[in-house]
Amino acid sequence: MFLSPFGEGTEGKGFRACRQTLSPSLSQRATEKNKRVVHKRRQYRGGYQFAGLVGLAILALLLIYPVSRSLLTLADELSRPVDALPAHLDLLILHGKLVDGSGKKAHNTDIGIRGDRITFVGDARKSNLSATRTIDATGLVVAPGFIDPHTHTLSDLSDEKRKANEPYLLQGVTTVITGNDGESALNIGETLRKWDAQGIGTNAILLAGFGTIRGRVLGPGDAQPNATQLEEMKALVARAMDEGAFGLSTGLYYAPQSYSKTEDVIELSKVAAAKGGIYDTHMRSESAGLLEGISETIRIGREAKIPVHISHIKALGPEVWHRSDQAIKLIKQARSAGIEASACQYPYTASGTSLQAALVPRWAEVGGRRDLLQRIDDPHLRSRLIKEMEDNLKGRGGAESLLIADSPNREFVGKRLDAIAKQLNKSPVEAALELIKLGRSGAISFNMNESDVRRFMKEKFVTTCSDGSSGHPRKYGTFPKKLREYVYHKKLISLEFAVRNSSAATAGNLRIPERGLIREGYFADVIVFDPATVSDRSTYEQPELLAVGMKYVIVNGKVAVDNGAYTGLLAGRALRKESQRVERNSR
Numbered sequence: 001m002f003l004s005p006f007g008e009g010t011e012g013k014g015f016r017a018c019r020q021t022l023s024p025s026l027s028q029r030a031t032e033k034n035k036r037v038v039h040k041r042r043q044y045r046g047g048y049q050f051a052g053l054v055g056l057a058i059l060a061l062l063l064i065y066p067v068s069r070s071l072l073t074l075a076d077e078l079s080r081p082v083d084a085l086p087a088h089l090d091l092l093i094l095h096g097k098l099v100d101g102s103g104k105k106a107h108n109t110d111i112g113i114r115g116d117r118i119t120f121v122g123d124a125r126k127s128n129l130s131a132t133r134t135i136d137a138t139g140l141v142v143a144p145g146f147i148d149p150h151t152h153t154l155s156d157l158s159d160e161k162r163k164a165n166e167p168y169l170l171q172g173v174t175t176v177i178t179g180n181d182g183e184s185a186l187n188i189g190e191t192l193r194k195w196d197a198q199g200i201g202t203n204a205i206l207l208a209g210f211g212t213i214r215g216r217v218l219g220p221g222d223a224q225p226n227a228t229q230l231e232e233m234k235a236l237v238a239r240a241m242d243e244g245a246f247g248l249s250t251g252l253y254y255a256p257q258s259y260s261k262t263e264d265v266i267e268l269s270k271v272a273a274a275k276g277g278i279y280d281t282h283m284r285s286e287s288a289g290l291l292e293g294i295s296e297t298i299r300i301g302r303e304a305k306i307p308v309h310i311s312h313i314k315a316l317g318p319e320v321w322h323r324s325d326q327a328i329k330l331i332k333q334a335r336s337a338g339i340e341a342s343a344c345q346y347p348y349t350a351s352g353t354s355l356q357a358a359l360v361p362r363w364a365e366v367g368g369r370r371d372l373l374q375r376i377d378d379p380h381l382r383s384r385l386i387k388e389m390e391d392n393l394k395g396r397g398g399a400e401s402l403l404i405a406d407s408p409n410r411e412f413v414g415k416r417l418d419a420i421a422k423q424l425n426k427s428p429v430e431a432a433l434e435l436i437k438l439g440r441s442g443a444i445s446f447n448m449n450e451s452d453v454r455r456f457m458k459e460k461f462v463t464t465c466s467d468g469s470s471g472h473p474r475k476y477g478t479f480p481k482k483l484r485e486y487v488y489h490k491k492l493i494s495l496e497f498a499v500r501n502s503s504a505a506t507a508g509n510l511r512i513p514e515r516g517l518i519r520e521g522y523f524a525d526v527i528v529f530d531p532a533t534v535s536d537r538s539t540y541e542q543p544e545l546l547a548v549g550m551k552y553v554i555v556n557g558k559v560a561v562d563n564g565a566y567t568g569l570l571a572g573r574a575l576r577k578e579s580q581r582v583e584r585n586s587r
């Protein structure tokens with residue numbers, strides 16, 4: 001069972017959890033030895049009937065010797081402390097400023113790593129420790145590897161050239177979650193096994209995607225499922241969870257998920273909840289329907305009895321600016337009513353999505369792309385379509401607030417929609433339709449107010465996530481940007497708080513065991529960065545510049561970034577939810 005790193009008396013809990021994971025192997029070994037002793041006794045007993053006195057004496061000696069030797073070894077093992085520390089470790093990180101992920105105040109100390117675990121936190125010299133490799137972290141910050149609860153790395157990790165996940169490693173991210181927004185792999189087990197076989201640069205976690213599952217059963221239309229189809233979807237969620245998914249993700253904003261009823265999402269969430277999973281969502285609306293979206297999410301949490309996680313929380317568009325306080329109030333109310341509600345956020349005032357998803361109303365997308373293209377050219381529908389797109393564009397802040405990041409026609413990339421409209425001599429919405437007809441256009445949408453970004457960031461339940469997508473600097477810069485800009489420059493939040501909300505808080509929200517804290521017994525996902533230089537470099541103009549300042553990034557005990565450079569190691573693991581274990585415990 002997962003123990004939250006927070007709450008009352010967490011310190012002791014963490015240690016107990018660590019000891020619990022270490023002690024079964026010892027008691028198991030002891031039981032095995034006992035079994036061997038009993039087995040030997042039985043073997044020797046058979047010999048007594050046929051032996052003379054001398055033989056009996058020899059046999060007795062033979063009997064006593066192995067038994068007593070086994071018992072001595074056993075006693076010796078039992079008398080040793082459970083986690084006795086070998087004096088020689090694989091890696092020692094000395095004299096660093098430790099920010100351990102719990103939110104507690106930083107202090108200078110040493111860290112020891114053996115194999116894939118953190119085995120020591122304290123004064124290495126006093127404990128007389130040595131290691132194969134020593135890193136001098138004087139003047140540097142030592143912290144748990146960051147965990148990103150919302151990425152679009154599903155295809156990156158499966159791609160031969162991108163599987164190292166370098167944009168994330170260089171930000172200090174050692175674990176990514178993907179399959180968000182309801183878009184995931186249908187076969188979770190197969191994807192995880194592929195990652196095991198080929199190797200990946202960071203740890204990776206998959207969510208089961210509601211859109212993927214719905215699409216499989218219902219196709220791209222707006223049909224509602226009948227009882228059999230709902231059962232079919234539930235079975236697919238159950239299978240995904242059994243294969244290792246950490247929960248269910250939805251993107252109720254996007255077609256065709258947007259056509260779904262809350263009740264159906266609740267039914268599927270119950271399946272994930274029964275297997276210890278969480279519910280992660282890109283809500284139905286982040287603009288005019290922001291508060292309704294939050295209420296719907298909370299209802300799903302309450303009725304499915306599942307922890308809910310709101311991805312990339314924001315107040316999208318001038319219409320809802322400054323409503324972050326009401327959004328926060330709603331979530332806090334739910335939390336005090338016992339619903340585990342949390343959220344994540346990227347530290348940018350622009351979002352990134354497809355031009356189509358940003359502007360086209362969902363009714364026009366029913367059935368998929370071919371149907372949309374027909375509707376665009378349908379004279380009876382066109383005026384309604386344009387009117388609604390104009391409303392959506394206004395809601396986002398107008399044509400100058402949309403920057404085209406990606407288009408089949410490279411000529412438009414890097415230009416704002418108002419400039420493209422001028423160039424094509426069309427209205428902004430007419431120009432957007434031309435782009436949509438060309439194929440998928442990625443858009444950066446400047447639609448947030450800095451005061452909302454700050455207000456969300458200061459909340460304990462709002463963690464850091466990149467939502468990294470191509471064309472937006474957040475994929476390469478989120479975590480270091482938060483440190484550089486909001487910790488060191490604007491001093492909005494403390495370093496301890498920023499680290500906690502980029503590591504342990506996320507591990508708690510997503511139910512990721514034994515990661516996110518610097519603790520003896522935890523996995524050795526450790527970062528060492530220079531507070532003077534840690535920074536993002538990616539910009540809206542050059543979104544793919546790697547971050548700087550991460551001196552060492554250690555993934556499962558292996559040094560993946562050494563002195564600021566990627567070492568080429570694929571030290572990440574495909575992590576699986578141990579749903580079976582959770583089920584057994586909750587019975």
Ligand SMILES: [Zn+2]
Pocket residue numbers: 181251282311312467
């Ligand atoms: Zn999203």
